[in-house]
Amino acid sequence: MTPVAIGLIGIGALFVLMILRTPVAFAMLITGFFGLWMIDDLRTAGGVILTESYGAISNYSLIVVPMFILLGNISSAAGFSRGLYDAANAWVGRFRGGLASASVLGCAAFSAVSGSSVATAVTIGKVALPEMRRLNYADGLSTGAIAAGGTLGFLIPPSTGFVIYAILTEESIGRLFMAGILPGLLLTALFIATVAIMTWRDPSAGPRGEDLPLRERFAVLMRAIPLIAVIVISIGGIYVGAFTPVEASGIGAALVILLAAVKRALSFDVLRAAVLDTVKTSAMLYTIVIGANVLNPFLAITHIPATLGTALDVLGLGAYGTLALIILSYVVLGMFLDGLSMLVVTIPIVFPVITALGFDPIWFGVVAVIVIEMGMITPPVGLNVFVVKGVASDVPMSTIFRGVLPFLFAMLVCLILIIIFPGIALIIPNTMFG
Numbered sequence: 001m002t003p004v005a006i007g008l009i010g011i012g013a014l015f016v017l018m019i020l021r022t023p024v025a026f027a028m029l030i031t032g033f034f035g036l037w038m039i040d041d042l043r044t045a046g047g048v049i050l051t052e053s054y055g056a057i058s059n060y061s062l063i064v065v066p067m068f069i070l071l072g073n074i075s076s077a078a079g080f081s082r083g084l085y086d087a088a089n090a091w092v093g094r095f096r097g098g099l100a101s102a103s104v105l106g107c108a109a110f111s112a113v114s115g116s117s118v119a120t121a122v123t124i125g126k127v128a129l130p131e132m133r134r135l136n137y138a139d140g141l142s143t144g145a146i147a148a149g150g151t152l153g154f155l156i157p158p159s160t161g162f163v164i165y166a167i168l169t170e171e172s173i174g175r176l177f178m179a180g181i182l183p184g185l186l187l188t189a190l191f192i193a194t195v196a197i198m199t200w201r202d203p204s205a206g207p208r209g210e211d212l213p214l215r216e217r218f219a220v221l222m223r224a225i226p227l228i229a230v231i232v233i234s235i236g237g238i239y240v241g242a243f244t245p246v247e248a249s250g251i252g253a254a255l256v257i258l259l260a261a262v263k264r265a266l267s268f269d270v271l272r273a274a275v276l277d278t279v280k281t282s283a284m285l286y287t288i289v290i291g292a293n294v295l296n297p298f299l300a301i302t303h304i305p306a307t308l309g310t311a312l313d314v315l316g317l318g319a320y321g322t323l324a325l326i327i328l329s330y331v332v333l334g335m336f337l338d339g340l341s342m343l344v345v346t347i348p349i350v351f352p353v354i355t356a357l358g359f360d361p362i363w364f365g366v367v368a369v370i371v372i373e374m375g376m377i378t379p380p381v382g383l384n385v386f387v388v389k390g391v392a393s394d395v396p397m398s399t400i401f402r403g404v405l406p407f408l409f410a411m412l413v414c415l416i417l418i419i420i421f422p423g424i425a426l427i428i429p430n431t432m433f434g
Contacts, residue, residue: 024338064158085103086223163176182428183424187370366418367425
């Protein structure tokens with residue numbers, strides 16, 4: 001049996017394992033281990049698991065994962081996320097659909113401290129959905145805005161998706177973080193525009209909120225300033241070269257803990273719960289990285305990426321035609337796999353093809369993350385939709401999926417703009433490192 005045939009069988013087995021609900025990390029470990037054993041021998045397979053496991057765990061860059069997760073957990077537990085939403089609501093709530101727009105802005109702001117799509121949707125959803133219910137917002141608009149806004153956690157730095165992408169492709173975490181800023185702001189603006197269009201077509205879907213006096217609006221904004229300052233220091237410090245992403249994550253976490261202590265919102269039980277959740281989430285992500293590092297050598301020696309590149313070249317689609325086919329494949333996979341699973345499984349296969357076509361790897365990282373975000377709100381998996389369903393248990397799933405549909409179109413517009421104008425993703429990292 002040829003290595004390519006073994007590789008195809010391995011990829012098929014990987015998907016079968018995930019369909020059978022095997023955790024993605026262990027599905028990759030099993031596939032990579034037995035695949036290497038079949039092609040080489042047991043000693044090689046065992047050696048790869050040992051060396052790659054140690055290499056993944058000892059990777060200094062991965063420290064950003066637990067630090068930024070801790071930052072987000074402390075921010076949520078201390079109530080800082082409520083301050084972000086209140087500040088957004090104070091300024092845009094008086095407009096038609098203002099609470100939905102404030103939810104999107106709150107998600108964007110909280111994304112800058114959490115790096116997680118699910119955490120963003122849950123945190124802002126618990127705060128915003130009761131308020132939108134109180135003002136009789138349409139269920140589709142309110143849940144759709146939260147589910148879509150939560151996806152910003154995977155794009156706006158510090159994005160867990162960018163960290164994993166950087167580890168898999170050996171690209172700069174700092175450059176990827178910077179590349180996500182403008183696309184994240186663009187997508188936020190498109191989501192708010194979507195809310196405006198939806199409420200223009202149906203004013204009853206999103207009534208106006210309270211029009212606060214200017215003085216009160218500034219007072220509410222000032223309460224959110226401490227966390228906004230942490231965001232500016234962490235992300236801004238990376239941009240100006242004051243510290244590395246790893247140092248930024250540690251400084252950000254330390255500052256948020258200090259703020260929570262000053263606010264007296266950090267009891268021992270709160271800190272313990274935040275740390276335990278951080279350890280659990282980080283362990284899951286570390287295990288995924290280990291699994292990916294075992295799977296990658298197997299895929300490399302099967303020559304699957306090279307064979308795929310040759311097959312795509314034979315089709316004669318050209319660079320952008322091939323890119324469109326890859327994106328379409330991501331969209332289809334996003335209907336069945338969660339974001340991180342799709343990222344770690346596909347990047348080792350498609351990344352060599354992308355670089356061979358001459359596309360910028362940092363730019364493709366942004367494109368891949370946006371397409372993966374789309375999978376977070378598409379049926380039947382739609383992880384963010386299920387998360388929002390957990391917060392709004394009485395809203396039918398069909399209503400939530402209909403609610404996110406306009407936001408999916410907004411994401412498609414964002415993706416097209418970034419493909420046509422790559423500078424949207426590259427101008428900040430090129431300015432920073434150019």
